[in-house]
Amino acid sequence: MKTIGILTSGGDAPGMNAAIRAVTRTAIFNGIRIMGIRFGYDGLINGNIYEMNVSSVADIIQRGGTILGSARSSEFITERGQKKAYNILQDFGIDGLVVLGGDGSYRGAEVLSNMGIKTIGIPCTIDNDMGYTDSTIGFYTAIDTVSEAISKLRDTSSSHGRANIVEVMGRHCGDIALYSGVASGAESIIIPERELDMEAITSKIKRGRKRGKLHHIIVLAEGVGKPYELKEDIKRITGVDTKVTILGHVQRGGSPCPYDRLLASEMGNKAVQLLIEGQSGLALATINGKIVPVPIKEAVETKRELNQELYDMAGEISI
Structure with missing residues (x-):
């Protein structure tokens, strides 16, 4: 292993920069050249590649986003685009590739692995929708961001005696x-894994009002229902003034929390070690506190299961 490439693909996630830093410095420590690929597979196809050094990743462990940039690539989906990407890797002498992203990024890594390029995937997505690993890089930072926003909304909701629907990311997870x-003490949680129960939500609001409760926070995963229609239904049934807050892409930004920095650093280091060993077609996972490699095919096919115990607990402690 003489030269390793690294790219970030799909949606950005806090902690990507920490992983880039770890991959870069582990490679250099072991006498391996490291090539940064800008803007994901699109940048790879277009040869947007540069050599990185120790200083390239200085002062980035605490930064959100990705210094390499990220982009979708419709061309890479095609066989022609994949062959072009393979040839570019050959032209730059890249023996191994580290891919940071979600399942779509992993599918690209699997294609290149099958073509003979040694590849390792690192799970980076705030959605935590990859079932093969206990958590993905960026997830816990997103939880911090959302929880802080909800705490602020609770203050203003209490002041005005309102209910507030907070829409967060997570279309399928x-x-x-x-x-x-759970972390912010929301009264109702609406997720795609469970059917929306309007009766349960409105009954809880009414019970809260009877005992003098001034606020009611409803956390809604995007795509489950239309938040403004839900708002009108709640107001009609309960008589409680209800507002909608859509957090959007603010959830992807911000400095990664210490856990995400640590996880990203461990996985970045492990990815280079695996490439040095000649391994390929693997994705890194955290399972019971340990970093372990899993075949990319298995990683992509393993669906995320709902933490039913946590969901049930949320219903019990938010009465």
Whole structure:
């Protein structure tokens, strides 16, 4: 292994820079050249590649986003685009590739691995929607961001005696809504894994009002329902003034929390070690506190399961 490339693909996640730093410095420590690929697979196809050094990753462990940039690539989906990417890697003498991203990014890594490029994937997505690992890089930072926002909304909701619907990311996986809802003491949590129960939500609001409760926080995973229609239904049934807050892409930004920095650093270091050993087609996972490699195919195919115990607990302690 003489030269390693690294790219970030798909949605950015806090902690990507910490992983880039770890990969870069581990490679240099072991006498390996490290090539940064800008803007994901699109940048790879277009040869947007430069050599990195120790200073390239100075002062980035605490920064959100990705210094390499990220982009979607419709061309890479095609066989022609994949062959072009392979040839570019050959032209730059890149023996191994580290891919940071979610399942879509992993599918690209698997393609290149099957073509003979040694590849290792690192899970970076705030959605935590990759079932093969206990958590993905960026997830816990997103929970911090959402929880802080909810705490501020609770203050103003209490002042005005309102209910507030907070829409968070997670179109197919409700982990952001569930974990941030529990962490911030939300009264209701709506996720795609469970059917929306309007009766349960409105009954809880009415019970709260009877005992003098001034606020009611509803955390809604995007795509489950239309928040403004939900708002009108709640107001009609309960008579409580209800507001909507859509957090949007603010959830992706911000300085990564210490856990995400640590996880990213460990995985970045491990990825280079695996490439040095000649391994390929693997994705890193954290399972019971340990970093372990899993075949990319298995990583992509393993669906995220709802933490039912946490979901049930949320219902019990938010009465």
